[in-house]
Amino acid sequence: MTQARPEARQVDSTHVESLYREMLLIRRFEERSNALFLQGKIPSTLHLYIGQEATAVGVCAALRPDDIVFGTHRPHGHALAKGVSPDTMMAELYGKATGCCKAKGGSMHVGDVAVGMMPAIAIVGANAPLAVGSALSAKMRRSGQVTVAFFGEGGSNEGAVHEAMNMAAIWRLPVIFVCENNLYGASTPVSQVVAVENVADRAAAYGMPGAIVDGNDVLVVEEVAREAVERARRGDGPTLIEAKTYRLCGHSRSDACGYRTREEEADWRDKDPLVRLGKVLAPGVVKRIEAEVEARIDDCVAFAEASPLPDPADALTDVYWEGSA
Amino acid sequence: MAMMTIAEALREGIREEMRRDSTVFCLGEDIGIPGGFGGAFTVTLGLSDEFGHERILDTPISEIGIAGAAIGAAMTGMRPIADVQYGDFLFCMMDQLANQAAKMTYMSGGTVKVPMVMRAPVGSTRRGSQHAQSLEAFFTHIPGLKVVAPSTAYDAKGLLKAAVRDDNPVLIFEHKLLYGSKGGRSEQGALSPVGEVPDGDYVVPIGKGIVRRAGKDVTIVGKLLTVYKALEAAELLAAEGIDCEVIDPRTLVPLDKELILESVRKTGRLVVVEEDNRTHGWAAEIAAMVAEEAFFHLDAPVRRVSAPDIPPPFAPVLEADYVPSAARVAAAVRSCFG
Numbered sequence: 001m002t003q004a005r006p007e008a009r010q011v012d013s014t015h016v017e018s019l020y021r022e023m024l025l026i027r028r029f030e031e032r033s034n035a036l037f038l039q040g041k042i043p044s045t046l047h048l049y050i051g052q053e054a055t056a057v058g059v060c061a062a063l064r065p066d067d068i069v070f071g072t073h074r075p076h077g078h079a080l081a082k083g084v085s086p087d088t089m090m091a092e093l094y095g096k097a098t099g100c101c102k103a104k105g106g107s108m109h110v111g112d113v114a115v116g117m118m119p120a121i122a123i124v125g126a127n128a129p130l131a132v133g134s135a136l137s138a139k140m141r142r143s144g145q146v147t148v149a150f151f152g153e154g155g156s157n158e159g160a161v162h163e164a165m166n167m168a169a170i171w172r173l174p175v176i177f178v179c180e181n182n183l184y185g186a187s188t189p190v191s192q193v194v195a196v197e198n199v200a201d202r203a204a205a206y207g208m209p210g211a212i213v214d215g216n217d218v219l220v221v222e223e224v225a226r227e228a229v230e231r232a233r234r235g236d237g238p239t240l241i242e243a244k245t246y247r248l249c250g251h252s253r254s255d256a257c258g259y260r261t262r263e264e265e266a267d268w269r270d271k272d273p274l275v276r277l278g279k280v281l282a283p284g285v286v287k288r289i290e291a292e293v294e295a296r297i298d299d300c301v302a303f304a305e306a307s308p309l310p311d312p313a314d315a316l317t318d319v320y321w322e323g324s325a
Numbered sequence: 326m327a328m329m330t331i332a333e334a335l336r337e338g339i340r341e342e343m344r345r346d347s348t349v350f351c352l353g354e355d356i357g358i359p360g361g362f363g364g365a366f367t368v369t370l371g372l373s374d375e376f377g378h379e380r381i382l383d384t385p386i387s388e389i390g391i392a393g394a395a396i397g398a399a400m401t402g403m404r405p406i407a408d409v410q411y412g413d414f415l416f417c418m419m420d421q422l423a424n425q426a427a428k429m430t431y432m433s434g435g436t437v438k439v440p441m442v443m444r445a446p447v448g449s450t451r452r453g454s455q456h457a458q459s460l461e462a463f464f465t466h467i468p469g470l471k472v473v474a475p476s477t478a479y480d481a482k483g484l485l486k487a488a489v490r491d492d493n494p495v496l497i498f499e500h501k502l503l504y505g506s507k508g509g510r511s512e513q514g515a516l517s518p519v520g521e522v523p524d525g526d527y528v529v530p531i532g533k534g535i536v537r538r539a540g541k542d543v544t545i546v547g548k549l550l551t552v553y554k555a556l557e558a559a560e561l562l563a564a565e566g567i568d569c570e571v572i573d574p575r576t577l578v579p580l581d582k583e584l585i586l587e588s589v590r591k592t593g594r595l596v597v598v599e600e601d602n603r604t605h606g607w608a609a610e611i612a613a614m615v616a617e618e619a620f621f622h623l624d625a626p627v628r629r630v631s632a633p634d635i636p637p638p639f640a641p642v643l644e645a646d647y648v649p650s651a652a653r654v655a656a657a658v659r660s661c662f663g
Contacts, residue, residue, distance in 0.1 A: 102434030129393020163390035318435035321492035
């Protein structure tokens with residue numbers, strides 16, 4: 001088990017700015033999506049990533065463009081951090097033809113294989129075996145790619161995750177399991193469903209290293225992810241990283257969070273990853289990034305608004321492979 | 326041209342595809358362990374000698390993991406042939422097949438393909454309820470999957486090759502009594518048909534059925550073992566002056582509807598035979614399809630010969646009533662001639 005120490009960092013300011021920009025892009029994308037959802041512009045439900053931005057951004061900062069990410073039912077952060085365009089993502093949320101999944105995926109399945117973001121998997125834990133297959137494929141093809149599976153502390157209890165971790169360990173596959181422990185699986189507290197203190201403690205049982213990180217500190221997350229990525233690329237096998245974090249919003253629509261206290265929420269707001277990283281940056285820089293991100297969000301909403309709806313007949317296509325991409 | 330059992334034909338097909346394409350590999354339980362079985366029914370026996378243990382990959386007993394690994398590998402450039410020891414174990418991996426493999430291309434807006442094969446032995450063979458079910462119909466109800474069911478050695482090799490080359494998830498159902506597995510893995514009471522298999526490359530196209538016996542009075546549609554039950558019944562009935570046409574769709578999804586409809590338009594009578602449970606089943610779908618598209622050609626009610634709505638029983642005397650027999654097929658055919 002490794003516990004990364006923040007004092008070990010040495011990062012240049014351009015990199016810090018870029019991490020801040022990516023986290024802020026996710027935060028503003030989520031806030032705007034929620035507003036548009038409440039206005040009735042976005043159908044369905046939304047699982048927002050607000051509060052957990054440092055985990056996706058930190059992990060993806062350690063990846064190559066051709067590395068592969070399998071996200072969850074709360075995938076907007078994973079997708080933006082891996083490089084999916086905010087335009088096609090917002091259009092997907094709107095159910096527009098220009099969406100990253102041609103309006104056939106929706107919020108819970110956003111992805112773009114061209115940037116290594118697989119369609120997000122909304123069955124809890126089911127992405128872990130897929131990530132194992134992707135890593136097995138990378139190993140067989142000798143591509144040097146690393147695959148990441150994100151899941152929550154709730155997902156860590158799925159049998160699929162157990163099978164996946166065991167297979168990854170016995171075959172020493174280049175895969176990283178990132179457990180985002182945000183303390184609640186929907187409304188259920190982690191203490192009620194996990195008997196060990198840390199999900200990462202389970203890594204030992206599979207014969208792989210486990211690491212616990214402050215999931216709200218993007219620099220620490222990146223550092224630990226880098227170590228795991230290097231290990232995977234060397235052929236030394238998988239790592240389980242547990243990022244301790246918190247969802248600063250409800251589980252999904254109309255969640256008043258009656259299962260947790262306002263005090264606990266306030267404590268975690270103090271640990272907001274954006275506030276923490278923002279302190280490292282000059283106020284002028286924060287303002288500039290703030291403006292850039294706002295403009296980017298305006299653009300993606302404009303793109304989604306202007307995009308056409310899919311032709312109803314398109315519902316019948318792409319059930320089987322049509323060789324389109 | 327060589328005479329082969331279905332197990333040998335499948336093995337030959339896998340061998341040729343693995344030689345042809347380095348992205349093809351096999352994974353499953355006990356498929357390549359030295360001194361082991363070569364899969365539950367010997368299909369992969371000896372293949373690890375040629376291809377090694379990276380491409381004939383033995384897995385833990387982890388059906389979710391096997392399916393997930395196959396799907397994830399297929400999404401990223403490989404063409405896996407996964408293996409479950411008994412079709413019943415497909416239920417263990419149902420989410421991976423029904424939610425992941427089947428929906429991936431669709432929910433990615435046609436940008437991700439899943440060119441994987443999943444092989445599964447079915448059929449009631451004195452093993453009790455959990456190693457016996459013919460569960461093809463569950464998978465024919467899932468858009469995004471293709472389903473094939475070869476009943477001869479020729480079709481087994483040709484359909485396997487077509488499945489490996491297909492860019493969609495394809496399930497191959499194989500019947501335990503038809504394999505012709507040898508040695509300790511041979512089956513009591515097996516039919517084990519041996520058939521001619523051409524040397525070298527050929528495919529049996531997915532989606533094309535075949536007339537196994539031409540006739541003019543009644544159409545019998547069967548699959549896997551029940552093709553043979555239908556043929557046996559046809560012989561009995563020929564002696565009574567009833568000329569049966571027997572159709573083997575070979576592919577269940579996509580179904581060769583036209584072959585069945587053309588036959589029914591000619592004979593005016595239809596009997597569908599399946600080893601699956603009756604209610605909401607595969608035969609019901611064939612009957613509905615014919616009722617919708619050839620109703621005015623029918624001279625008699627459509628008959629189904631199915632397993633009763635019970636789990637597969639164990640004792641041979643109970644099992645004998647579960648699996649449709651030639652006598653039951655013949656009785657159903659006679660009932661079409663009121």
